[in-house]
Amino acid sequence: MKPDSNNPSRVTSTRLNLIACALLAVVCLSTAASAVEATYKHFRFYIDSSRNPNDSLTQLSEFRLINNGTPIAMSGATLTSSGPTGNYDPLSLLIDGSTAVGWSSYAPDRSVLFEFPAPITIDAYNFATGTNANRSYDPISWKLEGGSNGITWTIIDLRTDYSTTYERSTYQSVFSLDSLKINQFSVFHNIVLNGTPVDLTWATTDATTVTIDNGVGAVNPTGTISLIPPNSADTTYTLTASNLDANAQANLIVRSVDGGSVNCRYVRFTPTKARGADFYIEISELYMKDGATTLTAVSATTPNSALPVANLIDNNSSTKWESYAPGPVILDYGVPVNITNYGFVTAYNGGGSYDPVRWTLDGSNDNTTWTPIDNVTAFDYTMPVARAIATELPIPAGTVVALPALQIVASSFNFVTDELSLTWTSSDTKTYRVTSSTNLLEWNNVLAGGLTGLATQTSTTVSFTQDVKAFFRVEEE
Numbered sequence: 317m318k319p320d321s322n323n324p325s326r327v328t329s330t331r332l333n334l335i336a337c338a339l340l341a342v343v344c345l346s347t348a349a350s351a352v353e354a355t356y357k358h359f360r361f362y363i364d365s366s367r368n369p370n371d372s373l374t375q376l377s378e379f380r381l382i383n384n385g386t387p388i389a390m391s392g393a394t395l396t397s398s399g400p401t402g403n404y405d406p407l408s409l410l411i412d413g414s415t416a417v418g419w420s421s422y423a424p425d426r427s428v429l430f431e432f433p434a435p436i437t438i439d440a441y442n443f444a445t446g447t448n449a450n451r452s453y454d455p456i457s458w459k460l461e462g463g464s465n466g467i468t469w470t471i472i473d474l475r476t477d478y479s480t481t482y483e484r485s486t487y488q489s490v491f492s493l494d495s496l497k498i499n500q501f502s503v504f505h506n507i508v509l510n511g512t513p514v515d516l517t518w519a520t521t522d523a524t525t526v527t528i529d530n531g532v533g534a535v536n537p538t539g540t541i542s543l544i545p546p547n548s549a550d551t552t553y554t555l556t557a558s559n560l561d562a563n564a565q566a567n568l569i570v571r572s573v574d575g576g577s578v579n580c581r582y583v584r585f586t587p588t589k590a591r592g593a594d595f596y597i598e599i600s601e602l603y604m605k606d607g608a609t610t611l612t613a614v615s616a617t618t619p620n621s622a623l624p625v626a627n628l629i630d631n632n633s634s635t636k637w638e639s640y641a642p643g644p645v646i647l648d649y650g651v652p653v654n655i656t657n658y659g660f661v662t663a664y665n666g667g668g669s670y671d672p673v674r675w676t677l678d679g680s681n682d683n684t685t686w687t688p689i690d691n692v693t694a695f696d697y698t699m700p701v702a703r704a705i706a707t708e709l710p711i712p713a714g715t716v717v718a719l720p721a722l723q724i725v726a727s728s729f730n731f732v733t734d735e736l737s738l739t740w741t742s743s744d745t746k747t748y749r750v751t752s753s754t755n756l757l758e759w760n761n762v763l764a765g766g767l768t769g770l771a772t773q774t775s776t777t778v779s780f781t782q783d784v785k786a787f788f789r790v791e792e793e
């Protein structure tokens with residue numbers, strides 16, 4: 317890949333020896349020979365991540381659907397955005413033909429739906445960056461989807477960690493639908509009991525070679541394989557798709573655990589991440605089970621609720637708990653109970669962006685002293701996207717580590733001083749270093765080392781060179 321002066325740096329994170337974060341997925345793109353077309357009445361531009369997902373706004377100045385090199389006339393299209401908090405600048409500015417003004421949206425509304433009076437055909441699309449000087453509002457990971465009814469969607473194009481230009485009010489290189497890409501690499505349940513087979517499913521476009529590591533080997537461009545992941549481990553599977561001009565990779569993590577049980581009166585559920593960009597949580601039901609028996613909680617309490625927390629335990633999937641400042645939820649069973657499994661029923665409505673995907677679970681008999689029961693903070697759980705659907709997890713045997721996994725939680729660039737600031741989850745028993753790479757393979761360039769960790773989070777600032785494309789990561793020493 318040639319250096320891109322508009323893209324001086326990118327941030328990713330990894331946990332050495334255990335977790336390769338899904339953010340490591342990188343796509344190098346090239347033009348391929350065959351043209352691919354997509355014909356739909358509905359299109360959705362779904363932004364998975366902006367450059368800094370901790371920022372609350374997303375901004376674009378223009379969006380184009382293109383066929384045979386010509387932008388589609390948008391005058392007949394109806395534009396809407398999903399999410400409850402509304403647009404900061406109107407959607408009409410996204411298709412007014414001017415990159416001098418644009419649409420901006422609060423985080424939960426990071427998708428734009430285009431409905432045409434009749435199906436249209438496209439073979440490419442493009443967008444122009446926003447007008448605001450804050451480059452953290454730029455999308456870097458997204459999906460373009462098509463559909464016939466505005467409800468169910470098919471992925472047409474998917475980009476992960478794209479090198480979106482840092483220039484303002486500027487179009488990208490056109491996104492042709494015929495570039496090499498990984499459209500899907502997923503697993504239905506990514507936390508299972510030891511010995512349980514899981515199905516890895518993938519779909520690629522324009523790949524001549526597709527491989528999966530961990531002993532799977534060469535596979536078809538699109539397919540599903542059933543395998544039993546290694547016992548009592550978090551296993552990262554990497555899919556690599558290649559053709560003559562390019563290659564792309566995607567990762568997913570499967571956790572396999574020995575089933576265990578706990579005996580306690582109180583269970584504390586602490587969500588730490590929602591599927592969407594904002595940390596709002598909504599769930600229809602949260603329940604504990606002893607074998608096949610669902611246990612009946614006496615009460616549920618939590619510090620902050622937009623909808624009653626009792627809705628979590630009313631055995632009714634049509635009522636939900638919702639919080640815009642989620643804290644721990646404590647279930648009281650009245651007496652100590654034996655627990656072997658726990659489960660959720662996803663919120664009965666909404667778009668799924670408020671579903672919890674990371675959390676901790678603790679048990680107590682006195683509501684004061686807590687023992688970790690489960691820790692799902694190293695990667696996102698495969699919470700069902702479907703609404704009012706139950707999903708269950710085993711209580712893992714053995715000691716559960718209470719510390720969160722190493723992850724970068726904040727980053728920022730200073731383009732005047734050429735400095736990168738990073739904040740990551742940390743332990744005060746460990747030291748850390750920051751390294752950089754130009755190819756995601758060699759990480760020999762140590763920018764800072766011997767950094768003493770603080771109890772929960774640690775920050776540092778390092779220098780970077782603007783003219784060289786680079787990736788950064790934090791490692792435990």
Ligand SMILES: [Ca+2]
Binds near residue numbers: 378409411413
């Ligand atoms: Ca505009």
Ligand SMILES: [Ca+2]
Binds near residue numbers: 627629630631632637
């Ligand atoms: Ca309920």
